[in-house]
Amino acid sequence: MHSSTPPKNNTRSFSTWHRLLDWAQEHYRYRTFAKDAQIPTRSGLLYLVQRGTIRLNGSAETEPPAYPHQNITPAEFQLQGGDETFLGFVGAGQPFEIVDRSPFTLQAFAHTDNTSIFWMYWHDLENFPSFRREILDSFRYQHQRKLLWLNTLGQRHTIERLLGYLTLLIEEFGEPCKEGYFLPFPLTHAQIASAIGTTRVTVTRLMKELREERKAILIKEDNLICLLSPSQPE
Incomplete structure (x- = not known):
């Protein structure tokens, strides 16, 4: 294993995380999803993975093809890889957001069973100033990983x-x-x-x-x- 392996998210204090979970549950912003369930998301919200793993997919705005002899739902079409690009994962303790950029659509799915997330508006972070800094650091880290990913995809x-x-x-x-x-x-x-x-x-x-x-x-x-x-x- 390379030395660049990031440490597990042990820096977040238990008390801060407990406060966030309590806040999310009090405001009905906490949900648990079964494996492969699509996460209902919208632009402008900040999502945090409390447990499990999120799978991110990107696709163009096209409809699934009609199969006259098969009863295939749009969700099943997505799971079979129809017109979608797999973009990566978001693990427990990490944030993500979905930004709409027509004609492309980003979607989030629970990759593992019992995946739990909660969500908030960005201005809600004003109530948790230290956590806001942590979120920004996490997005900065994700950006650095994306640069490594792009470099990998550039291999001949x-x-x-x-x-x-x-x-x-x-x-x-x-x-x-x-x-x-x-x-x-x-x-x-x-x-x-x-x-x-x-x-x-x-x-x-x-x-x-x-x-x-x-x-x-x-x-x-x-x-x-x-x-x-x-x-x-x-």
Whole structure:
């Protein structure tokens, strides 16, 4: 694991977080979502992940195609990757916001079960001045990670984009295991393909190469991706 791995969010005081949760519940701004449920969002609000993981997708304003022989809902169409780009994750303790930029639409989904969020207006942060500074620092960190992501996507070879992308994800969200660090939630080949600009078939082939030839990753139980430590054999 690289030394750039960010520390877990241990700096926020328990008392501040407890006050925020109490405030959100008192104002009916706290909800828990099942896996793959879409989060109702609107521009101008600040969202904070209290538990679980949020998946961000971007799409153009197009309607799902009509399937005369299949009863496919818009949500199922999104889960199958129709006309959507996977943009990344927001983990517990992190903020996010959805900004409307027609004709593009950003959407948030609960990537794991029992994902809880609460939301507020930006001016509500005036009641929590120290937390406001923390939110701005978190967005600044997210911006720096996006620059690294863009640099990774600029790699000429798809396998380097793939490995760089997995490395960035596991650096940010990974948990230690005996082989190295692993992503604690599943990620489909279709979602990876959407993120790095290739096809699902290509990702499947290159994942096999990373496992069998480069010995860079392994797949743990429940299809969790593990990035092997340099000194660890597969």
